[in-house]
Amino acid sequence: MRSDAAKRRQAIVREARRLFAAQGSDIALETIAEAAGVGIATLYRNFDSRGALANEVALAxxxxxxxxxxxxxxxxxxxxxxAWMNYVRRLVDLDLGALSAGLAELVADELPESLRTAQGITLAGVEDVLDAARAAGTVGAHVSALEFVLAIGMITRPQPEAxxxxxxxxxxxxxxxxxxxMRP
Known part of the structure; x- marks a missing residue:
């Protein structure tokens, strides 16, 4: 892929991620294309469906x-x-709750193999961090990687303006x- 095409693709994914988090997955693809500075045809050349775009956002x-x-x-x-506090802050800053809410209906049923594989690698990495935190006495043994990620996701879900x-x-x-x- 040419570098300019790769940059456009990255811009589409970046803006889709931002807009899915802010407005949910039903946002018009034209809005995503416009925010990324590309035409709708360019978006569709890169992603043949809303689901394909959502999968790419989830992989990111x-x-x-x-x-x-x-x-x-x-x-x-x-x-x-x-290290532990910076890690937690970084996960919170990823806005996992807003993004998971925005992507839920798009990637809910049939996860592609690439997403299942990435999910497994990600959870293993989170578990490694939890193991290091346990060894440092920062986290108790009672917390799993999935529970921790889900808790971050629930905390960062979009809340009403009021x-x-x-x-x-x-x-x-x-x-x-x-x-x-989570402390021991």
Whole structure:
């Protein structure tokens, strides 16, 4: 793929990810194309369906989670508490709840093999980070990788505007409560 074509494809995935998180999966593909600075034909040349685009967005999220896990493992040797907190912050910043809500109906039934494989690799990486956190005394043995990721996802799900206005620090507060409950 030519570099300009690859950049356009990356822009489509980036904007789809942002818009799926902000507005859900039913957003018009024309809106995604416009936000990415491409025409709808370019979007369809890259992704033959909304589902194909959603799969690519999901793979991008899983890739970001894998990178976060690898970086955290590298940092655990020198500063385990900071490595753990940076890892949690990074996962929260991925906006997993909004993205999973936006993608749920698009990738719910038949996951392609590429997504199942990436999911398995991602959860194994999260489990490795949890093992390192357990060894450092930061996390108890009672938390699985899937539970941890699902908890981050639930905490970061989109909230009504009224709730966000009434409790602007809700997500950091819920993360603190969750982390306190994960201690040994």
């Amino acid at each position: 999220i899983l890739g970001d989670m894998q990178s976060a896990s690898a970086d955290a493992l590298d940092a655990f040797g020198t500063a385990p508490d900071a 709730l966000r206005a009434a409790a602007p620090e809700l997500v950091p507060r819920l993360v603190s409560i969750m982390l306190a409950g």
